[in-house]
Amino acid sequence: MSLASALQSATRIQLDQASVLVLDDNGQSLDILCQVVYGFGVRNVHRAESVEQAKEHVASQTLDLILSDVQMPEPDGYDFVHWLRREAKEPNRFAPVILITGHTRQSQVLKARDSGATFTVAKPLTPKVLLERIIWIAREDRMFIECDTYMGPDRRFKFEGPPPGTEGRRHDDLPPEVGDAFGANLSQDEINSFMKPAKVSI
Amino acid sequence: MSVARTFHVPNRLGAVMRRPGGIRASEAIERAETGVEQFREECLKTIGEVMVELDARFGPNAEREGADFEALYTLVLKLIDVSGFVSHTGLDRAAISMCTLVDTMSERGRWRWPAVDVHLDAMRLLWTQGETLSEGEREAVIEGLYKVSKHKPASE
Numbered sequence: 001m002s003l004a005s006a007l008q009s010a011t012r013i014q015l016d017q018a019s020v021l022v023l024d025d026n027g028q029s030l031d032i033l034c035q036v037v038y039g040f041g042v043r044n045v046h047r048a049e050s051v052e053q054a055k056e057h058v059a060s061q062t063l064d065l066i067l068s069d070v071q072m073p074e075p076d077g078y079d080f081v082h083w084l085r086r087e088a089k090e091p092n093r094f095a096p097v098i099l100i101t102g103h104t105r106q107s108q109v110l111k112a113r114d115s116g117a118t119f120t121v122a123k124p125l126t127p128k129v130l131l132e133r134i135i136w137i138a139r140e141d142r143m144f145i146e147c148d149t150y151m152g153p154d155r156r157f158k159f160e161g162p163p164p165g166t167e168g169r170r171h172d173d174l175p176p177e178v179g180d181a182f183g184a185n186l187s188q189d190e191i192n193s194f195m196k197p198a199k200v201s202i
Numbered sequence: 203m204s205v206a207r208t209f210h211v212p213n214r215l216g217a218v219m220r221r222p223g224g225i226r227a228s229e230a231i232e233r234a235e236t237g238v239e240q241f242r243e244e245c246l247k248t249i250g251e252v253m254v255e256l257d258a259r260f261g262p263n264a265e266r267e268g269a270d271f272e273a274l275y276t277l278v279l280k281l282i283d284v285s286g287f288v289s290h291t292g293l294d295r296a297a298i299s300m301c302t303l304v305d306t307m308s309e310r311g312r313w314r315w316p317a318v319d320v321h322l323d324a325m326r327l328l329w330t331q332g333e334t335l336s337e338g339e340r341e342a343v344i345e346g347l348y349k350v351s352k353h354k355p356a357s358e
Contacts, residue, residue: 014224018215028245029283032238039234041225064215071279094211102282103275103301106309124286124294127234131227138216147206154208 011135015041021057023048023080024069024100029123033067033100036127040134051080058088063095065134070101070112070120077101078108078115085116085151094144096137096153100125116152238286245284249293252281253329261322266315271308274318275301291332292340296325296347303351317350 020042024030030047037045046061048054051072057063066084070077081097096118104112104120112120119133142153162168225233258264260274278300285294300321307313324343332340 011227012224013227013230014219014221015230016224017221018218024283026280026283028241028248032241032245032284032286035237035241036234039237040230041233064218069283071276091212091214096215102279103298103305105305107305122298123282124284124289126286126289127231127238131231131234134215135219135227138213138219140216141210141213143208144211145206145208 013040013131013135015134016043018042018064019044019046019061021046021048021054021061021063021066021068023051023054023067023077025049025072026069029069033125036125036130037067039127040131051075051077051083054080055083055088058084058092061092063092065137066095066097067130068097068099070099070104078111078117081115081117081152098130098133098137113155114150116150118153241284242287245287248284249281249288249329252277253326256322256325260318262319266313269313271304275304275308278304288329288332291328292335292344293325293328293332295344296321296328299344299347299351300325302348306351306354317353320350321347 020037022030022033022037022045024033027049030049034045034047046057046063048057054066054068068077068080075083077099081099084095084097085093087093097116099112099115099117099120100123101112101120102123118137121129121133142157145152145154162173167173256274256277259277260266260269278297282294282297282301285297288294300318303314303317303321307317324347328335328340328343335343
Protein backbone atom coordinates (compact mmCIF):
# COMPACT_ATOMS: atom_id res chain seq x y z
CA MET A 1 0.00 0.00 0.00
CA SER A 2 1.35 3.41 -0.91
CA LEU A 3 0.90 6.51 1.19
CA ALA A 4 -1.09 8.12 -1.60
CA SER A 5 -3.55 5.26 -1.69
CA ALA A 6 -3.91 5.20 2.11
CA LEU A 7 -6.12 8.23 2.06
CA GLN A 8 -9.16 8.32 -0.14
CA SER A 9 -12.11 10.56 0.51
CA ALA A 10 -14.38 7.55 1.11
CA THR A 11 -12.01 6.06 3.70
CA ARG A 12 -13.60 5.99 7.13
CA ILE A 13 -11.57 6.51 10.26
CA GLN A 14 -12.54 5.52 13.76
CA LEU A 15 -10.30 7.13 16.33
CA ASP A 16 -12.63 8.07 19.16
CA GLN A 17 -11.37 5.21 21.31
CA ALA A 18 -7.72 5.83 20.50
CA SER A 19 -5.31 7.10 23.11
CA VAL A 20 -2.77 9.51 21.64
CA LEU A 21 0.24 11.20 23.22
CA VAL A 22 1.37 14.49 21.70
CA LEU A 23 4.79 15.85 22.67
CA ASP A 24 6.10 19.27 21.65
CA ASP A 25 8.03 21.80 23.70
CA ASN A 26 6.60 24.72 21.72
CA GLY A 27 3.20 25.50 23.24
CA GLN A 28 1.73 26.94 20.03
CA SER A 29 2.88 24.03 17.97
CA LEU A 30 1.51 21.63 20.61
CA ASP A 31 -1.87 23.40 20.54
CA ILE A 32 -2.06 23.08 16.75
CA LEU A 33 -1.06 19.44 16.75
CA CYS A 34 -3.55 18.54 19.50
CA GLN A 35 -6.32 20.39 17.67
CA VAL A 36 -5.58 18.42 14.50
CA VAL A 37 -5.81 15.19 16.48
CA TYR A 38 -9.10 16.27 18.10
CA GLY A 39 -10.36 17.05 14.60
CA PHE A 40 -9.69 13.45 13.63
CA GLY A 41 -12.11 12.38 16.35
CA VAL A 42 -9.61 11.41 19.07
CA ARG A 43 -11.00 12.18 22.53
CA ASN A 44 -8.19 10.84 24.62
CA VAL A 45 -5.28 13.18 23.90
CA HIS A 46 -2.38 13.38 26.36
CA ARG A 47 -0.32 16.57 26.08
CA ALA A 48 3.34 16.78 27.00
CA GLU A 49 5.66 19.78 26.75
CA SER A 50 8.80 17.89 27.70
CA VAL A 51 10.22 14.42 27.43
CA GLU A 52 9.88 14.06 31.20
CA GLN A 53 6.13 14.72 31.00
CA ALA A 54 5.87 12.34 28.06
CA LYS A 55 7.56 9.59 30.08
CA GLU A 56 4.99 10.07 32.84
CA HIS A 57 2.17 9.54 30.34
CA VAL A 58 3.92 6.50 28.93
CA ALA A 59 4.15 5.06 32.44
CA SER A 60 0.51 5.69 33.33
CA GLN A 61 -1.47 5.30 30.08
CA THR A 62 -1.83 2.71 27.37
CA LEU A 63 -1.09 4.54 24.14
CA ASP A 64 -2.14 3.67 20.61
CA LEU A 65 -0.13 6.41 18.89
CA ILE A 66 2.58 8.90 19.79
CA LEU A 67 3.26 12.14 17.92
CA SER A 68 6.47 13.85 18.90
CA ASP A 69 8.39 16.92 17.90
CA VAL A 70 12.09 16.29 17.34
CA GLN A 71 13.85 19.56 18.18
CA MET A 72 13.77 20.07 21.91
CA PRO A 73 16.42 20.84 24.47
CA GLU A 74 18.13 17.55 25.34
CA PRO A 75 16.66 15.02 25.61
CA ASP A 76 15.10 15.52 22.19
CA GLY A 77 12.48 13.56 20.27
CA TYR A 78 15.01 10.99 19.05
CA ASP A 79 16.19 10.37 22.61
CA PHE A 80 12.60 9.95 23.70
CA VAL A 81 11.88 7.28 21.08
CA HIS A 82 15.16 5.55 21.87
CA TRP A 83 14.13 5.41 25.53
CA LEU A 84 10.60 4.28 24.64
CA ARG A 85 11.79 1.37 22.52
CA ARG A 86 14.28 0.11 25.06
CA GLU A 87 13.03 1.03 28.50
CA ALA A 88 9.27 1.59 28.43
CA LYS A 89 6.96 -1.25 29.40
CA GLU A 90 4.87 -3.16 26.90
CA PRO A 91 2.63 -2.46 25.07
CA ASN A 92 3.73 1.21 24.89
CA ARG A 93 7.25 0.11 23.99
CA PHE A 94 5.87 -0.93 20.61
CA ALA A 95 3.51 2.01 20.11
CA PRO A 96 3.76 3.62 16.69
CA VAL A 97 5.63 6.94 16.78
CA ILE A 98 5.41 9.71 14.22
CA LEU A 99 8.28 12.16 14.63
CA ILE A 100 7.71 15.68 13.34
CA THR A 101 10.71 17.77 12.46
CA GLY A 102 11.27 21.28 11.19
CA HIS A 103 14.74 20.47 9.91
CA THR A 104 17.17 17.60 10.29
CA ARG A 105 20.80 18.52 10.93
CA GLN A 106 23.46 16.63 9.01
CA SER A 107 24.87 15.37 12.27
CA GLN A 108 21.47 13.99 13.30
CA VAL A 109 20.70 11.93 10.20
CA LEU A 110 22.03 8.68 11.65
CA LYS A 111 20.40 9.36 15.00
CA ALA A 112 17.11 9.89 13.15
CA ARG A 113 17.54 6.68 11.20
CA ASP A 114 18.32 4.66 14.31
CA SER A 115 15.76 6.23 16.65
CA GLY A 116 13.13 3.54 16.12
CA ALA A 117 10.36 5.88 14.98
CA THR A 118 7.67 4.53 12.70
CA PHE A 119 7.65 7.63 10.51
CA THR A 120 9.35 10.99 10.35
CA VAL A 121 7.44 13.83 8.73
CA ALA A 122 8.40 17.41 8.00
CA LYS A 123 6.92 20.59 9.41
CA PRO A 124 4.81 22.47 8.64
CA LEU A 125 2.51 19.52 9.00
CA THR A 126 -0.88 19.47 7.28
CA PRO A 127 -3.84 17.44 8.60
CA LYS A 128 -3.93 15.54 5.30
CA VAL A 129 -0.34 14.36 5.57
CA LEU A 130 -0.74 13.37 9.20
CA LEU A 131 -3.93 11.43 8.53
CA GLU A 132 -2.29 9.62 5.60
CA ARG A 133 0.47 8.42 7.91
CA ILE A 134 -1.96 7.39 10.64
CA ILE A 135 -4.04 5.33 8.22
CA TRP A 136 -0.90 3.78 6.79
CA ILE A 137 0.27 2.78 10.26
CA ALA A 138 -3.15 1.34 11.12
CA ARG A 139 -3.00 -0.91 8.06
CA GLU A 140 0.65 -1.87 8.06
CA ASP A 141 2.11 -5.10 9.30
CA ARG A 142 5.80 -4.32 9.61
CA MET A 143 7.88 -6.61 11.78
CA PHE A 144 9.82 -5.24 14.72
CA ILE A 145 13.58 -5.60 14.78
CA GLU A 146 15.68 -5.75 17.92
CA CYS A 147 19.46 -5.84 17.90
CA ASP A 148 22.35 -4.14 19.67
CA THR A 149 22.10 -0.98 17.62
CA TYR A 150 18.42 -0.73 16.76
CA MET A 151 15.00 -1.38 18.19
CA GLY A 152 11.93 -0.43 16.19
CA PRO A 153 9.88 -1.23 13.13
CA ASP A 154 11.70 -2.74 10.16
CA ARG A 155 13.08 0.26 8.29
CA ARG A 156 12.86 -1.51 4.96
CA PHE A 157 9.53 -0.44 3.49
CA LYS A 158 9.99 -1.99 0.09
CA PHE A 159 10.70 -5.65 -0.55
CA GLU A 160 12.73 -5.42 -3.68
CA GLY A 161 15.37 -7.90 -2.69
CA PRO A 162 18.92 -7.14 -1.63
CA PRO A 163 20.95 -4.52 -3.53
CA PRO A 164 22.41 -5.80 -6.84
CA GLY A 165 25.62 -7.75 -6.37
CA THR A 166 24.88 -8.69 -2.75
CA GLU A 167 23.37 -11.84 -1.34
CA GLY A 168 21.17 -10.20 1.27
CA ARG A 169 21.11 -10.76 5.00
CA ARG A 170 17.62 -12.16 5.55
CA HIS A 171 17.23 -15.92 5.31
CA ASP A 172 14.30 -15.41 2.93
CA ASP A 173 16.00 -12.84 0.69
CA LEU A 174 15.68 -13.78 -2.95
CA PRO A 175 18.34 -12.91 -5.52
CA PRO A 176 17.45 -9.89 -7.69
CA GLU A 177 17.96 -11.81 -10.92
CA VAL A 178 14.94 -13.71 -12.23
CA GLY A 179 15.94 -17.26 -13.10
CA ASP A 180 14.73 -19.38 -15.98
CA ALA A 181 11.30 -20.94 -15.60
CA PHE A 182 11.24 -24.62 -14.89
CA GLY A 183 8.39 -27.10 -15.42
CA ALA A 184 5.48 -26.75 -17.80
CA ASN A 185 3.31 -23.63 -17.95
CA LEU A 186 0.04 -23.71 -16.00
CA SER A 187 -3.05 -24.49 -18.04
CA GLN A 188 -5.88 -21.95 -18.25
CA ASP A 189 -8.03 -24.19 -16.03
CA GLU A 190 -5.35 -24.22 -13.39
CA ILE A 191 -5.09 -20.43 -13.52
CA ASN A 192 -8.88 -20.12 -13.33
CA SER A 193 -8.95 -22.35 -10.30
CA PHE A 194 -6.87 -19.79 -8.42
CA MET A 195 -9.52 -17.17 -9.10
CA LYS A 196 -12.54 -19.34 -8.20
CA PRO A 197 -11.93 -21.12 -4.94
CA ALA A 198 -14.06 -24.28 -4.79
CA LYS A 199 -15.88 -25.54 -1.75
CA VAL A 200 -14.31 -28.74 -0.48
CA SER A 201 -15.42 -31.22 2.12
CA ILE A 202 -12.86 -32.51 4.51
CA MET B 203 27.80 -8.40 13.74
CA SER B 204 24.98 -8.42 16.29
CA VAL B 205 22.16 -10.93 16.10
CA ALA B 206 18.84 -9.39 15.16
CA ARG B 207 15.57 -10.62 16.61
CA THR B 208 12.56 -10.15 14.39
CA PHE B 209 9.08 -10.40 15.82
CA HIS B 210 5.52 -9.40 15.20
CA VAL B 211 3.80 -6.75 17.28
CA PRO B 212 0.00 -6.49 17.47
CA ASN B 213 -1.21 -3.40 15.65
CA ARG B 214 -3.24 -1.75 18.41
CA LEU B 215 -3.98 1.36 16.40
CA GLY B 216 -5.30 -0.79 13.57
CA ALA B 217 -7.55 -2.68 15.97
CA VAL B 218 -8.98 0.58 17.35
CA MET B 219 -9.57 1.97 13.88
CA ARG B 220 -11.32 -1.17 12.65
CA ARG B 221 -14.16 -0.70 15.11
CA PRO B 222 -17.48 0.23 13.52
CA GLY B 223 -18.51 3.85 13.15
CA GLY B 224 -16.20 6.79 12.70
CA ILE B 225 -16.12 9.56 10.15
CA ARG B 226 -14.99 9.97 6.58
CA ALA B 227 -11.34 10.92 6.11
CA SER B 228 -12.36 14.02 4.15
CA GLU B 229 -14.58 15.12 7.04
CA ALA B 230 -11.78 14.49 9.56
CA ILE B 231 -9.40 16.66 7.55
CA GLU B 232 -11.97 19.41 7.22
CA ARG B 233 -12.66 19.34 10.96
CA ALA B 234 -8.94 19.46 11.73
CA GLU B 235 -8.37 22.36 9.33
CA THR B 236 -11.31 24.27 10.78
CA GLY B 237 -10.12 23.58 14.31
CA VAL B 238 -6.64 24.98 13.80
CA GLU B 239 -7.99 28.22 12.30
CA GLN B 240 -8.45 29.54 15.84
CA PHE B 241 -4.64 29.71 16.09
CA ARG B 242 -4.06 31.61 12.87
CA GLU B 243 -3.84 35.15 14.29
CA GLU B 244 -1.65 34.09 17.19
CA CYS B 245 0.73 32.21 14.86
CA LEU B 246 0.96 35.09 12.38
CA LYS B 247 1.82 37.36 15.30
CA THR B 248 4.57 34.97 16.37
CA ILE B 249 5.98 34.84 12.85
CA GLY B 250 6.01 38.65 12.71
CA GLU B 251 7.86 38.79 16.02
CA VAL B 252 10.42 36.22 14.90
CA MET B 253 11.03 38.15 11.69
CA VAL B 254 11.72 41.32 13.68
CA GLU B 255 14.01 39.43 16.07
CA LEU B 256 15.90 37.80 13.20
CA ASP B 257 16.62 41.19 11.72
CA ALA B 258 17.57 42.74 15.06
CA ARG B 259 19.90 39.94 16.15
CA PHE B 260 21.30 38.69 12.84
CA GLY B 261 20.54 41.37 10.24
CA PRO B 262 23.16 43.60 8.56
CA ASN B 263 22.90 46.19 11.35
CA ALA B 264 23.22 43.70 14.20
CA GLU B 265 26.35 43.15 16.25
CA ARG B 266 27.63 40.04 14.51
CA GLU B 267 30.78 39.51 16.45
CA GLY B 268 30.38 36.33 18.50
CA ALA B 269 27.04 35.45 16.91
CA ASP B 270 25.71 32.07 17.98
CA PHE B 271 24.76 29.51 15.32
CA GLU B 272 22.45 27.70 17.73
CA ALA B 273 20.53 30.87 18.59
CA LEU B 274 19.79 31.56 14.92
CA TYR B 275 18.88 27.93 14.24
CA THR B 276 16.49 27.80 17.21
CA LEU B 277 14.86 31.08 16.24
CA VAL B 278 14.19 29.92 12.68
CA LEU B 279 12.82 26.61 13.97
CA LYS B 280 10.35 28.58 16.07
CA LEU B 281 9.10 30.14 12.87
CA ILE B 282 8.88 26.80 11.06
CA ASP B 283 6.84 25.38 13.96
CA VAL B 284 3.92 27.69 13.17
CA SER B 285 4.51 28.29 9.47
CA GLY B 286 1.65 26.08 8.29
CA PHE B 287 -0.48 29.20 7.95
CA VAL B 288 1.95 30.84 5.52
CA SER B 289 3.05 27.86 3.43
CA HIS B 290 1.34 29.46 0.39
CA THR B 291 3.88 32.29 0.59
CA GLY B 292 6.94 30.01 0.53
CA LEU B 293 8.20 31.44 3.82
CA ASP B 294 8.28 27.98 5.40
CA ARG B 295 10.62 26.64 2.71
CA ALA B 296 12.82 29.72 2.88
CA ALA B 297 13.12 29.16 6.63
CA ILE B 298 14.07 25.52 6.10
CA SER B 299 16.75 26.65 3.66
CA MET B 300 18.03 29.04 6.34
CA CYS B 301 18.26 26.10 8.78
CA THR B 302 20.28 24.14 6.21
CA LEU B 303 22.59 27.12 5.81
CA VAL B 304 23.06 27.57 9.56
CA ASP B 305 23.67 23.84 10.01
CA THR B 306 26.33 23.87 7.29
CA MET B 307 28.01 26.98 8.69
CA SER B 308 27.93 25.50 12.16
CA GLU B 309 29.56 22.27 10.93
CA ARG B 310 32.36 24.31 9.37
CA GLY B 311 32.54 26.81 12.23
CA ARG B 312 32.41 29.79 9.89
CA TRP B 313 29.70 32.34 9.16
CA ARG B 314 28.78 33.23 5.59
CA TRP B 315 27.08 36.54 6.27
CA PRO B 316 26.21 37.37 2.64
CA ALA B 317 24.30 34.07 2.49
CA VAL B 318 22.51 34.91 5.74
CA ASP B 319 21.62 38.35 4.34
CA VAL B 320 20.21 36.81 1.16
CA HIS B 321 18.03 34.52 3.24
CA LEU B 322 16.82 37.30 5.51
CA ASP B 323 15.97 39.48 2.47
CA ALA B 324 14.12 36.64 0.77
CA MET B 325 12.24 35.72 3.94
CA ARG B 326 11.20 39.35 4.37
CA LEU B 327 10.04 39.46 0.74
CA LEU B 328 8.03 36.24 1.06
CA TRP B 329 6.55 37.32 4.40
CA THR B 330 5.37 40.67 3.09
CA GLN B 331 4.68 39.92 -0.58
CA GLY B 332 4.85 36.16 -1.01
CA GLU B 333 1.10 35.98 -1.54
CA THR B 334 1.19 38.41 -4.43
CA LEU B 335 4.14 36.83 -6.26
CA SER B 336 3.40 34.48 -9.11
CA GLU B 337 4.17 30.82 -8.47
CA GLY B 338 7.11 31.04 -10.86
CA GLU B 339 8.58 34.01 -9.03
CA ARG B 340 8.13 32.36 -5.68
CA GLU B 341 9.73 29.13 -6.85
CA ALA B 342 12.65 31.05 -8.37
CA VAL B 343 13.30 32.75 -5.03
CA ILE B 344 13.22 29.47 -3.14
CA GLU B 345 15.33 27.60 -5.68
CA GLY B 346 17.89 30.39 -5.43
CA LEU B 347 17.96 30.06 -1.66
CA TYR B 348 18.47 26.30 -1.88
CA LYS B 349 21.48 26.89 -4.13
CA VAL B 350 22.93 29.35 -1.65
CA SER B 351 22.34 27.20 1.43
CA LYS B 352 23.79 24.08 -0.16
CA HIS B 353 26.67 25.90 -1.84
CA LYS B 354 30.11 24.91 -0.68
CA PRO B 355 32.60 27.76 -1.13
CA ALA B 356 35.66 26.75 -3.20
CA SER B 357 37.97 27.80 -0.40
CA GLU B 358 36.61 25.07 1.91
